Amino acid sequence: MNEKIRIMKFGGTSVGDGECIRRAAEIVASGAAAGPLVVVVSAMSGVTNRLIAAAHASARGETQIAGELAESLRAQHRAAIDLLITDQEARAKLAAEAETIIQEVSGLCQGTALLRELTPRALDSISSAGERLTARLLADALCDLGLVGVALDSTELIVTDDVFGRAEPLMPETRARTTARLLPMLEGGAIPVVTGFLGATPEGILTTLGRGGSDYSATILGAALDAAEVIIWTDVDGVLSADPRLVPEARTLGEISYNEAAELAYFGAKVLHPKTLRPVSDAGIPVWIRNSFAPERPGTQITTLGHPTARGVKAITAISDVSLITVGGRGIVGLLGVAARTFTAAATAQANVLLISQSSSENDICFIVNAMDEARTLAELRRAFAFDLAHKEVEHITVDPEIAIIAVVGDRMQGMPGIAGRTFSALGQRGINIIAIAQGSSEYNVSLVVRSDAMRDAVQALHVEFELHRRAERIE
Ligand code: ASP
Ligand code: MG
Numbered sequence: 001m002n003e004k005i006r007i008m009k010f011g012g013t014s015v016g017d018g019e020c021i022r023r024a025a026e027i028v029a030s031g032a033a034a035g036p037l038v039v040v041v042s043a044m045s046g047v048t049n050r051l052i053a054a055a056h057a058s059a060r061g062e063t064q065i066a067g068e069l070a071e072s073l074r075a076q077h078r079a080a081i082d083l084l085i086t087d088q089e090a091r092a093k094l095a096a097e098a099e100t101i102i103q104e105v106s107g108l109c110q111g112t113a114l115l116r117e118l119t120p121r122a123l124d125s126i127s128s129a130g131e132r133l134t135a136r137l138l139a140d141a142l143c144d145l146g147l148v149g150v151a152l153d154s155t156e157l158i159v160t161d162d163v164f165g166r167a168e169p170l171m172p173e174t175r176a177r178t179t180a181r182l183l184p185m186l187e188g189g190a191i192p193v194v195t196g197f198l199g200a201t202p203e204g205i206l207t208t209l210g211r212g213g214s215d216y217s218a219t220i221l222g223a224a225l226d227a228a229e230v231i232i233w234t235d236v237d238g239v240l241s242a243d244p245r246l247v248p249e250a251r252t253l254g255e256i257s258y259n260e261a262a263e264l265a266y267f268g269a270k271v272l273h274p275k276t277l278r279p280v281s282d283a284g285i286p287v288w289i290r291n292s293f294a295p296e297r298p299g300t301q302i303t304t305l306g307h308p309t310a311r312g313v314k315a316i317t318a319i320s321d322v323s324l325i326t327v328g329g330r331g332i333v334g335l336l337g338v339a340a341r342t343f344t345a346a347a348t349a350q351a352n353v354l355l356i357s358q359s360s361s362e363n364d365i366c367f368i369v370n371a372m373d374e375a376r377t378l379a380e381l382r383r384a385f386a387f388d389l390a391h392k393e394v395e396h397i398t399v400d401p402e403i404a405i406i407a408v409v410g411d412r413m414q415g416m417p418g419i420a421g422r423t424f425s426a427l428g429q430r431g432i433n434i435i436a437i438a439q440g441s442s443e444y445n446v447s448l449v450v451r452s453d454a455m456r457d458a459v460q461a462l463h464v465e466f467e468l469h470r471r472a473e474r475i476e
Pocket of ligand 2 (some may be wrong): 011012042212
């Protein structure tokens, strides 16, 4: 193929119903006029959640859920099919294909209810049904517009390990399969419409890449095909300088770096799955975030350099559904291995530790986990330190859920003196107390912990301090 391929991925809201899928098809149609295109789709928004809930209900022995699930999937997808497909015959054929997938997933739920057991492998098969449905709908919607849309299950393309529920791609195998399967189709002028979120082991057993994993699917295929760019179509204008619900004058960033995007994804800007950029950043393949509901807007481009600016700071993020856990007491001074045991306990609880801070007096070790990991982490800590608690070596293990992490993010903060100082004085002037501070070793972010009722004020103060409402000139 001499022309570079582009990847377009549509998220759940961008294919949320028939009308949205029609809009997506139109975006694909105008993109396809410019060169070869591979399309990746999510499930309709909410569908994956319903599939997973049905799987768990079935495992509890709720036998009626399989039928209810089939009925709701049928109603939702039939309505979209009726809106999208004008040709009678094509419509009947697509409805039959959708019905096959619906019967299959409802059969899996019935089996699960009988066994009262849900293996990770079965859960992956059930939760992937949404993508398999939308791929067919969008492919046929393209045909309805006179293009050659061909639906493909990514079990044929993305080869993964067998860690069900969060499988990782095996890139050499994926590249071989993807090029062998897709290049001839593209040469022939077809537009492959590929299911996001799923893959298969080398033996062909279906796996999923983790919740929100369709972004990841798109960049995996982008890397496998040496794509010119990957465009992620979603329901927001791009990556913003702050959450607009907290800062009304937040603006869409025209260009950011892979590192900045990764920090932002990690610290709460929910536009990208955190793993999305891994497959493409080494090759320097740009990724766009664009709004399928306002395709005339430019969106945010994510690149290696990412429009460096003199002010260093690009965006402020905030997350509040987190808890601060403290292990402390005078006895822990000199008590060997407290930090190691603390984080081993967090790891045993499978908690993702977002931030760590230890004061120099060594009286306390504080760290932050997602609120949903809090109870499990506490239980593990109490178990790990049971002896020390009983002997008062460790005096307390406490939790504070009323906190928020604010992160000041930007590539060029690296080696730029004064950013931390400005951050603290901006908050100090507003009387906002800082509970803990951490700087990532990457220096792409300075993170602060504040009380959750001060979160809005803190983000606004920093947005003003670094003048993020204004576009900054690019420097080299
Ligand atoms: N449908 C999957 C999910 O909801 C994958 C995705 O939308 O990216 O997690
Ligand atoms: Mg998503």
